[in-house]
Amino acid sequence: MATLRKQYAVSRYVYSEDSFGEDYEKVYRVRKTTLDHLTRSSFVFVCSCDSKRAKNAVLSLLPIIGWMRIYRVREWLLGDVVSGISTGLIAIMQGLAFSLLASLPPSYGLYTAFFPMLTYFFLGTSRHISVGSFPVLSLMVGAVVTRLVPDEGPPANITGFEGLTQDQQRVLVASSVTFLMGIFQLAMGVLQVGFIVVYLSDTLVSGFTTAAAVHILVSQLKFVLGLTVPGISGPLSIIYTLEKIFVQITSTNICDLVMSILIMAMVFIVKELNDIYKAKLPVPIPIEVIMTVIACGVSYGFNFEKRYDVEIVGKMVSGYEPPMAPNVEVFQESAVEAFPIAIVGFAVAFSVAKVYSIKHDYTIDGNQELIAFGISNIFGASFRSFAASTALSRTAVQESSGGKTQIAGLISAMMAMIVTVALGFLLEPLPRSVLGALVIVNLKGMLMQFREIPYLWRRDKTECLVWLGTCLGAILLGLDLGLVVGLGVELLTVIFEPKGVKIFRIPSPIFFANIEFFRDKLVEAVGFNPLRVLRKRNKALRKIKKQLQQKDDDITERGSRDLVCQTTEESYMNMEELDQPTDLKGFPFQMDWNAELPSNVDVPRVDLHSLILDFSAVSFLDISAMKGLKMALKEFIRIDVDVYIVACDVYIVEKLHMCMFFDDEILTSMFFPTLHDAMLHVLEKHKDDTKNGSNTVAPHRRQCRKPPQKT
Numbered sequence: 001m002a003t004l005r006k007q008y009a010v011s012r013y014v015y016s017e018d019s020f021g022e023d024y025e026k027v028y029r030v031r032k033t034t035l036d037h038l039t040r041s042s043f044v045f046v047c048s049c050d051s052k053r054a055k056n057a058v059l060s061l062l063p064i065i066g067w068m069r070i071y072r073v074r075e076w077l078l079g080d081v082v083s084g085i086s087t088g089l090i091a092i093m094q095g096l097a098f099s100l101l102a103s104l105p106p107s108y109g110l111y112t113a114f115f116p117m118l119t120y121f122f123l124g125t126s127r128h129i130s131v132g133s134f135p136v137l138s139l140m141v142g143a144v145v146t147r148l149v150p151d152e153g154p155p156a157n158i159t160g161f162e163g164l165t166q167d168q169q170r171v172l173v174a175s176s177v178t179f180l181m182g183i184f185q186l187a188m189g190v191l192q193v194g195f196i197v198v199y200l201s202d203t204l205v206s207g208f209t210t211a212a213a214v215h216i217l218v219s220q221l222k223f224v225l226g227l228t229v230p231g232i233s234g235p236l237s238i239i240y241t242l243e244k245i246f247v248q249i250t251s252t253n254i255c256d257l258v259m260s261i262l263i264m265a266m267v268f269i270v271k272e273l274n275d276i277y278k279a280k281l282p283v284p285i286p287i288e289v290i291m292t293v294i295a296c297g298v299s300y301g302f303n304f305e306k307r308y309d310v311e312i313v314g315k316m317v318s319g320y321e322p323p324m325a326p327n328v329e330v331f332q333e334s335a336v337e338a339f340p341i342a343i344v345g346f347a348v349a350f351s352v353a354k355v356y357s358i359k360h361d362y363t364i365d366g367n368q369e370l371i372a373f374g375i376s377n378i379f380g381a382s383f384r385s386f387a388a389s390t391a392l393s394r395t396a397v398q399e400s401s402g403g404k405t406q407i408a409g410l411i412s413a414m415m416a417m418i419v420t421v422a423l424g425f426l427l428e429p430l431p432r433s434v435l436g437a438l439v440i441v442n443l444k445g446m447l448m449q450f451r452e453i454p455y456l457w458r459r460d461k462t463e464c465l466v467w468l469g470t471c472l473g474a475i476l477l478g479l480d481l482g483l484v485v486g487l488g489v490e491l492l493t494v495i496f497e498p499k500g501v502k503i504f505r506i507p508s509p510i511f512f513a514n515i516e517f518f519r520d521k522l523v524e525a526v527g528f529n530p531l532r533v534l535r536k537r538n539k540a541l542r543k544i545k546k547q548l549q550q551k552d553d554d555i556t557e558r559g560s561r562d563l564v565c566q567t568t569e570e571s572y573m574n575m576e577e578l579d580q581p582t583d584l585k586g587f588p589f590q591m592d593w594n595a596e597l598p599s600n601v602d603v604p605r606v607d608l609h610s611l612i613l614d615f616s617a618v619s620f621l622d623i624s625a626m627k628g629l630k631m632a633l634k635e636f637i638r639i640d641v642d643v644y645i646v647a648c649d650v651y652i653v654e655k656l657h658m659c660m661f662f663d664d665e666i667l668t669s670m671f672f673p674t675l676h677d678a679m680l681h682v683l684e685k686h687k688d689d690t691k692n693g694s695n696t697v698a699p700h701r702r703q704c705r706k707p708p709q710k711t
Helices: 017-023 033-047 050-061 063-069 072-101 107-112 115-123 134-150 166-190 194-199 202-225 237-247 254-278 289-302 330-360 366-382 392-400 407-427 432-441 442-458 461-477 481-494 513-528 532-550 554-560 622-637 650-659 675-685 685-689
Strands: 501-504 610-614 641-644
Touching: 050 366, 063 115, 072 107, 072 202, 072 289, 072 407, 072 432, 107 115, 107 407, 115 366, 115 407, 134 166, 134 202, 134 330, 134 481, 166 330, 166 366, 166 554, 194 675, 202 237, 202 254, 202 330, 202 432, 202 442, 202 461, 202 481, 237 461, 254 289, 254 432, 289 407, 289 432, 330 366, 330 392, 330 481, 392 407, 442 461, 461 481, 501 513, 501 675, 513 622, 532 622, 610 675, 622 641, 641 675, 675 685
Parallel strands: 501 610, 610 641
Antiparallel strands: none
């Protein structure tokens, strides 16, 4: 069936609040008295059942109750079991492999495949994502681990490291960072800031994960080549790592290299076949598991460790260790890295969960997801697991193999537990180069995102700039700083405005306690203090008036060229107080404050002609703040800066009318229903200036022209 592609266009007038009121009749709501509200509240309180409220609260905190009540055993259970087994096999392999990214012994990757899933099973709102290790997070944790416990040299001066081996120190660092990451996620969930994920656009996430894939690829080269390369973190770490690899390239272990190439080729081919025939295959062929079993058997049978000097997984931890407390000193050393790890982990998981919730028609709650992942990471870190999120490939297997609910996830966790408790010893002869090869071959999806560059360049160059800025920043500066760079580039593209225009968004109610803070931030955003500019201009006018009285040559000759246009009247300026509006009536010329001024006149240049205040988030404005707001607006208006207020709540506008906010300077025509209306109005008003190539033109500035000749 052909996809319908119809175009539509919306055409309407540009409305200010005044013109909108002329065309449409205002509808007034019926206001209720205080007695009405008290009566309604009392009725609701009496009629509502406490048990019902408690039930709703429990359902919101424990989503498992909601989907377990509708669970169809006959239709869903078999699919969940098959999906859980398939996902579990992949989770075990990925846990072992991704633990190398975190610079930890492989067995701790099995912990990450088990503990976080236990709590997410009860608290998560997604029914399809596979919770466990994720390569980007593993690499970010590994950067902290290698910084505090480097391969060469002494570890950081942390009291909790005393008496521990290097591996134990690294496990302590990884679990402490994960614990702090969980605290950040839990706090954001409790504070209801799940919306923070909207600031991570798809373009930014794509550029960031692509850069992470490059880091992961470089980090695994030492295993594939069988080289000893110390872990390096910080800006330009990828360049230093490549330098050390190429210096030792002649020492490559041929056995590791050949084995890695064969495994990558086989896994790649079978994965492509899985994609081609996914409609015919009941479950994808678990090629990673197959190749791991073969590699273990061959390595054990031919004794690769001693015969070819191949580094193997080695001793696996059997069973589970008792819980341990995180280290506060590690918190202090890693707080800067833990926060972006928390954001990235949640953003990736939420994005994947959203895709499958739409596909299967159920809702997910961003704040509850933050709480679920926060508690899962805190719980897992207490048992030595590292940062958990979701892996795209693993989640795809869980959904495509028939998984309907998180029972599939629970079964996959049980499989990781079986390997940890009883079968871990079978993986001890596994070469680490095999794990490195499995990591690299699974990077295909992320590395293929480089193909987005030409597409974005053709469709949206700004988005392409965000992608490139994020990717290059993360590659060169590291993933934590790279994320900051990406957010900075994205915010710059969001706030990019036409020259001479500033858009300032007020993100909260305005009241007596924050009005001065608002005014300070507004001055900081525009880059100048309007009151100071006004005072400077009034002082300059006094000086010019005095020079006119003295018939100064600089004004009469040079000034007439650069500053003034002579009029037929020869009256002088009647000066008022410095803070009052500049009154040019009766002045013998018209001022152009951005023109070249005499050397003895110093007035700041104002390259702003329009200031737009976005009131969409202002839900309240008290009388005290109203006075401060009015004064702030007048200060800008008096220096010839047009001020517009957009998306202001209708009831706030009513309050402004009642409190006599409007006068001969502050007009209702300054208010616009949307930001788009205001911007169209500004662009229309200054289109002539733009055509003439003027970057910053004061909207009320009168241009110097020769007075008309009398005939």
